[in-house]
Amino acid sequence: LSLLSHKKYADNKNFIIMFEIERVRRIRAKSTPTNGNLNLCFNILETLEPSDVNDDYGGIYIPSNAIEGMVLLQKSLTYGRTFFFQNTLDTSRRSREIFNKSAVKSFKKIRDIMIWWTYVVEARTYSKCYLKENSLQCQKLANEITMHSSELDETKKTYLNSIVPQDFRRTIESTKQKQHCPHSRVFERLIDTHNAEQVDYLHA
DSSP: OHHHHSHHHHTOHHHHHHHHHHHHHHHHHTOOTTSOHHHHHHHHHHTOOOOOOOOSSTTSSSOGGGHHHHHHHHHHHHHTTTTOHHHHHHHHHHHHHHHHHOOOGGGHHHHHHHHHHHHHHHHHHHHHTTOHHHHHHHHHHHHHHHHHOTTOOHHHHHHHHHHSOHHHHHHHHHTTTOOOOHHHHHHHHHHHHHHHHTOOGGGO
């Protein structure tokens, strides 16, 4: 509150948006089937309109030209707790496009984390729809970031690995090489979906 009351920050619309995003994360973390938290999250996110300015840290730790991507990512994460699968995928892809367009050097250190989140959201969504190949492809892209990104230090890699359970990664990778009878394939899909549901979205 002391930061928000300071004129330097109170007049910075994009700075305020980042605080609102944090608020959305906390509200979504407490969502249940019997409360209206997700609707509240959507209502807040719909009001967030980033200022069209050029600066490296307009969003505290991200440039102003990436803030719209952050808002879209939060929409995708919130849709991810509903059955609006197409909305989940659309907002995720749009956020990734915005992140990829940002050329601000300081953003490179965390851009891969944001892009990683988009692939994990999409992998989970495809898994819930029993689109196994799509889910595997998205998870593969997420894993490539974790393993090969030059922008991620060991601390950031440990953080990403802690979010997606090892069982989920092992399951989807193992299904590429195994042959199953029809009944087994159905069972594997259910297992994949169950493991995907364990992805912890409270971090984003």
